[in-house]
Amino acid sequence: MSAFEPDLRITIGTEEWQNPISTASGTFGFGNEYQDYFDINQLGALFTKAVTPLPRFGNPTPRLVETPSGILNAIGLTNEGVDAFIEKKLPFLTTLQTEVIVNVAGSKEEDYLTVVDKLETCQGIKGYEINLSCPNVKSGCLSFGTDAFAVETITQKLRKRTKRPLIIKLTPNVTDIASIAQAAQNGGADAVSCINTLLGMVIDIKKKRPVLANKTGGLSGPAIKPVGVAAVYKVSRALTIPVIGIGGINSGADAVEYLLAGATAVQVGTGNFSDPLLSLKIISFIKEYMIENKIEKIADFKGLLQ
Amino acid sequence: MSLCEATIKENRPISVDFYRMTLSFENSLSPLAGQFLSIQLPLQSKMILRRPFAYSAYDAKKKEASIIYQKRGEGTALLTQHKVGEKLSLLTDLGNSFPLPTDNQPTSKELFKTIKKLYLVSGGVGLGPMLFTHYTLTQHSFPNHLIAGFRSKNYLPDIKELSPLKDKCSLCSDDGSFGFKGTVVDFLKTIDNAYWSESAIYACGPIPMMRSLHHFAQSVKAPLFVSMEEMMGCAVGACMGCIVKTVDEKGYARVCKEGPIFDSRQLVWEESPTPSN
Numbered sequence: 092m093s094a095f096e097p098d099l100r101i102t103i104g105t106e107e108w109q110n111p112i113s114t115a116s117g118t119f120g121f122g123n124e125y126q127d128y129f130d131i132n133q134l135g136a137l138f139t140k141a142v143t144p145l146p147r148f149g150n151p152t153p154r155l156v157e158t159p160s161g162i163l164n165a166i167g168l169t170n171e172g173v174d175a176f177i178e179k180k181l182p183f184l185t186t187l188q189t190e191v192i193v194n195v196a197g198s199k200e201e202d203y204l205t206v207v208d209k210l211e212t213c214q215g216i217k218g219y220e221i222n223l224s225c226p227n228v229k230s231g232c233l234s235f236g237t238d239a240f241a242v243e244t245i246t247q248k249l250r251k252r253t254k255r256p257l258i259i260k261l262t263p264n265v266t267d268i269a270s271i272a273q274a275a276q277n278g279g280a281d282a283v284s285c286i287n288t289l290l291g292m293v294i295d296i297k298k299k300r301p302v303l304a305n306k307t308g309g310l311s312g313p314a315i316k317p318v319g320v321a322a323v324y325k326v327s328r329a330l331t332i333p334v335i336g337i338g339g340i341n342s343g344a345d346a347v348e349y350l351l352a353g354a355t356a357v358q359v360g361t362g363n364f365s366d367p368l369l370s371l372k373i374i375s376f377i378k379e380y381m382i383e384n385k386i387e388k389i390a391d392f393k394g395l396l397q
Numbered sequence: 398m399s400l401c402e403a404t405i406k407e408n409r410p411i412s413v414d415f416y417r418m419t420l421s422f423e424n425s426l427s428p429l430a431g432q433f434l435s436i437q438l439p440l441q442s443k444m445i446l447r448r449p450f451a452y453s454a455y456d457a458k459k460k461e462a463s464i465i466y467q468k469r470g471e472g473t474a475l476l477t478q479h480k481v482g483e484k485l486s487l488l489t490d491l492g493n494s495f496p497l498p499t500d501n502q503p504t505s506k507e508l509f510k511t512i513k514k515l516y517l518v519s520g521g522v523g524l525g526p527m528l529f530t531h532y533t534l535t536q537h538s539f540p541n542h543l544i545a546g547f548r549s550k551n552y553l554p555d556i557k558e559l560s561p562l563k564d565k566c567s568l569c570s571d572d573g574s575f576g577f578k579g580t581v582v583d584f585l586k587t588i589d590n591a592y593w594s595e596s597a598i599y600a601c602g603p604i605p606m607m608r609s610l611h612h613f614a615q616s617v618k619a620p621l622f623v624s625m626e627e628m629m630g631c632a633v634g635a636c637m638g639c640i641v642k643t644v645d646e647k648g649y650a651r652v653c654k655e656g657p658i659f660d661s662r663q664l665v666w667e668e669s670p671t672p673s674n
Contacts, residue, residue: 120635127398127633140637148648151539155470155638159443162630169637312445318601341445346509364631365445366438367400367488 097381098373098388101135101355103333104256106137106217107214107224108190108356111389112346112374113362115337116141116220117166117262121180122187128367129397133374134188137218137357139180143196144205146172151304156293161312161339162361163291165305168196168222173206177213185215191256198234200245207252218255220243224262224287236262239274246278247277258335260325261285265317267327268322274369276330284335284358285322287317313339320352327353327393341369343376349378350392398490398633399426405483406461408476409611411554412547416477417453417461426462429494430530431599431624431658434462435619435632437486438475441614447488449473450603450631453525453659454532454558464524465554492657495530495599495622498539508616508620513595515541516588518581518610520602521552526624527601528558529644531565542567546581546602550574553563555584582609593617600624608668621661627652642667 099110111134119125127298149169158165170176176193184191185377193216195206203221210216221234223245231276236240242259249257261268263286270285288309291304301307319338327334336354336367340346349357362369386392403420411417428434435447450464457634460619468477479485496505517533519527527542534541546569547553553575559566568576569584577584585598601624614621629636642665643650650656650663 118636119632120631120633120637124631124633124635128400140635146647149637149640152640153628154640155630155636157444157446162446164630164636164638168635169640171647344608361445361630364636365447367633368485 095385095387097386099135099378099381099387101333101381103136103258103335103356104218105254105377106190106256110135110356110374111137111350111377112370113190113192113335113358114363114370115358116222117164118360118363120340122191124163125185125363125367129371132188134189134370135181136192136217136355137184138192138194139176139184140170141168141194141196141222142170142173142176142206142210143168144173144202146170146175146319153303154305154308156302156308158291158293158310158312159314161310161314162364163293163303164288165303165308173209174374177209180213181213190217192218192220192256194220194222194260200248200382203245204248206253211253211255216255217251218258218281219249219259220260220262220284221249222287224260224264230368236271237265239271241276241323242271243278246280246383250279256281258282258284261322262285262287263322264290264316266347269325272326272330276332277278280332281328281334282324282335282355284337285326286315286338288321289318311338313341315339316341316348320348320369323349323354324352340373341365343373343380346373346377347380347392350389350397353393353396398488399424399486400486402484403462403487405479405481405485407463408479408481410480411465411475411556414468414551414553415465415554416468417463417465417554417556418476418479419461420487421458422462422489424597425457425460426455426489428455428462428490429500430497430533431494431526432490432492432658433493434464435488435629436476438472442475444472444475446472446630447632448476449491449632449653451526451529451624453528455529459637465522465528467522471504492653493655495658497524497533497537499537508597511595512597512620513540514592515539516585516596516598517541517543518585518598518600518602519543520581520600520606521547523601523624524554525601525602527599530599534655535565541565542582544569544584545586546571546606548572580609581606582613583661585613590617597621608666611664611666614661622658623661623664624657625659625664626651628659629653
């Protein structure tokens with residue numbers, strides 16, 4: 092019999108999540124696909140597929156290839172643009188109780204401002220995740236995310252435009268992720284999420300060419316978990332704002348690693364592909380872990396690492 | 398659509414590289430011809446993506462589904478090693494289906510106003526969904542003829558479903574080692590042009606075969622519906638990995654969600670082989 096009921100709630104900016112488990116942008120569409128498999132209202136939050144000002148076809152296929160314990164993707168931010176998002180995807184999202192956070196992407200600073208300005212007029216959005224870290228777009232995007240000054244500047248500009256939680260998504264493809272995270276905090280971000288995918292490549296030795304049409308892609312899945320955990324460890328010690336951990340979470344134990352490393356919340360991404368119910372299993376595991384280890388609230392995980 | 402476990406009842410080679418797996422389910426499924434399921438490989442393997450395969454049969458009484466798959470890479474090689482009695486995790490009844498005279502889809506209603514006969518064409522391991530389609534149409538007494546092409550006799554599956562079809566099935570071999578010598582398109586060209594005004598073609602096979610079929614179908618003005626294939630991530634429409642180019646304004650569709658079955662006229666057919674071929 093448990094002595095207490097652990098409190099899984101967390102706060103990001105002005106918003107309270109019912110638990111620290113969310114699904115990563117690009118792996119969960121706009122929610123309706125996975126609603127067929129479980130009640131997605133049980134999630135703490137849902138990060139939508141990236142939304143850009145105009146429709147994007149993305150990269151030619153093949154845009155996915157499996158790698159040892161991972162996948163390499165070069166989707167290229169395929170989406171119908173912010174206007175179609177508001178018209179076609181937002182109505183379903185606003186029916187959800189889970190926190191809906193829109194991932195915003197672009198190739199120049201103005202793109203991010205345009206998307207956020209349009210979404211500010213809409214109900215039901217509980218935050219923005221700013222994608223400054225996608226390795227699959229030819230210009231902008233990644234180049235913003237590797238430049239601390241650019242990160243701070245764009246965060247400041249977005250901060251002036253919204254009171255909603257502003258989360259900056261960080262790339263691991265930098266020398267010092269903590270300094271980029273610091274720039275996001277300085278710019279007024281409510282949280283950072285890390286890590287996005289790692290730049291990678293697969294070559295077909297029979298055809299003597301890269302497997303992906305885009306040649307390179309972003310690596311995700313279990314193979315990158317140690318990189319994600321290390322990034323969260325470094326970044327959470329450099330910042331006072333929350334860190335959302337991403338990268339290779341395939342089990343409840345993986346999620347706990349991130350919480351012990353210093354994350355306030357986590358995102359489940361590629362793991363959804365092999366097990367659509369993974370997020371629910373992780374919520375149960377965390378609850379059980381907290382009961383067994385007498386951890387009262389999520390914030391208490393941070394002090395536990397020896 | 399569901400996430401469930403199934404028990405392997407059969408997993409045997411039926412020709413060089415082709416295998417048939419039959420799975421038994423606790424609950425009933427409701428797959429339609431053209432749809433697919435997605436199989437999780439052993440958790441301890443380094444391969445994290447599920448593998449999608451079209452249904453080749455479904456026995457509603459026994460609650461058993463079959464697939465025909467090709468040992469092509471590491472994942473399918475691992476699948477061939479699974480034994481009868483073992484359990485697998487599956488996502489079931491994914492994607493759309495070939496238009497059927499019994500469904501209420503607008504495309505089907507429009508098609509069957511004029512179409513009185515269907516030619517079901519398969520290349521290699523594409524046989525699976527066409528067998529299922531043949532079975533479904535025959536159950537509903539809709540005239541259909543299966544044309545199955547293989548490279549050579551080594552690839553001709555040893556399954557009872559192919560032998561009793563007789564006048565409802567034509568077998569083609571590229572090398573002439575059995576049946577009609579030539580490709581499935583060569584065979585279709587032997588059909589009297591007069592029949593095409595009331596006939597349509599459904600197909601599954603390699604992209605070059607389907608590209609040729611598309612051009613043939615255009616030349617005889619017959620509708621053609623194809624089962625497309627693309628590397629899949631989530632298999633449920635969330636990740637945008639498996640898109641094909643379409644001629645409409647949007648410019649793309651998901652093989653796992655809007656597909657795998659497409660009217661060939663909806664698709665952009667690039668003349669030179671794409672890297673995914």
